[in-house]
Amino acid sequence: MTNANILVVEDDKDIREGIRQLLSSENYTVTEAGSGEEGLRLLTDETELVILDIMLPGISGLQTCEKIRETSNVPVLFLTAKSQESDKLLGLMTGGDDYLTKPFSYAELLGRIKALLRRYKVYLGKGGEAEPAGEEYFTYRNLKVNLHFNEVLVDGKPVDLADVEYQMLLAMVNHPNQIYSAEMLYELIWNEPYSYTDSNTVMVHIHKIRAKVEKDPQNPEMIKTVWGKGYRFEKHL
Numbered sequence: 498m499t500n501a502n503i504l505v506v507e508d509d510k511d512i513r514e515g516i517r518q519l520l521s522s523e524n525y526t527v528t529e530a531g532s533g534e535e536g537l538r539l540l541t542d543e544t545e546l547v548i549l550d551i552m553l554p555g556i557s558g559l560q561t562c563e564k565i566r567e568t569s570n571v572p573v574l575f576l577t578a579k580s581q582e583s584d585k586l587l588g589l590m591t592g593g594d595d596y597l598t599k600p601f602s603y604a605e606l607l608g609r610i611k612a613l614l615r616r617y618k619v620y621l622g623k624g625g626e627a628e629p630a631g632e633e634y635f636t637y638r639n640l641k642v643n644l645h646f647n648e649v650l651v652d653g654k655p656v657d658l659a660d661v662e663y664q665m666l667l668a669m670v671n672h673p674n675q676i677y678s679a680e681m682l683y684e685l686i687w688n689e690p691y692s693y694t695d696s697n698t699v700m701v702h703i704h705k706i707r708a709k710v711e712k713d714p715q716n717p718e719m720i721k722t723v724w725g726k727g728y729r730f731e732k733h734l
């Protein structure tokens with residue numbers, strides 16, 4: 498697998514330098530930016546992951562992420578000094594894929610990076626494995642989901658889903674009517690142990706998927722909540 502290109506947007510020079518040294522030791526190609534504006538200028542089609550501090554001078558990390566999402570589905574890993582759950586959820590709502598709260602260990606950071614990159618490369622077809630045989634699309638009502646890479650159509654029109662959103666939707670459409678608990682979805686998608694606060698992370702991504710694929714996200718017809726149990730993609734025979 499080719500070395501990934503990672504953009505680090507962090508105004509704290511010491512933290513940025515520490516991340517650069519860590520990633521360089523793992524043979525990643527690192528581009529550094531000290532502000533959101535600079536990060537947006539340095540973002541290219543070759544960028545495969547953005548590590549983005551929420552508290553930045555000028556435009557915030559949240560605003561930077563919103564700008565990134567206008568043109569790219571590249572994974573975004575937020576770094577934040579804030580411990581409040583609402584701040585983390587806000588980061589996910591603006592298009593982030595994951596977050597770490599400072600201070601964090603380099604081992605934890607590296608684990609998150611590798612997980613995000615692994616998923617991103619597989620769904621871009623860069624994982625080095627042949628595409629699986631079988632049906633190419635899952636089709637139900639006005640929804641069409643490519644089963645091999647991130648392509649989703651609603652009423653025949655492309656819908657932009659972030660990598661994590663696509664994976665979550667893919668898991669559910671592969672097993673329609675099966676109930677997925679928040680724990681099952683989190684450990685399947687993030688590939689790490691679940692804690693009770695992670696249910697909010699799953700809930701945010703479910704909300705974002707519904708907003709993109711449901712006719713009425715407040716009254717979803719496909720992605721249903723099964724109270725006390727989890728979520729399922731409801732498909733009538």
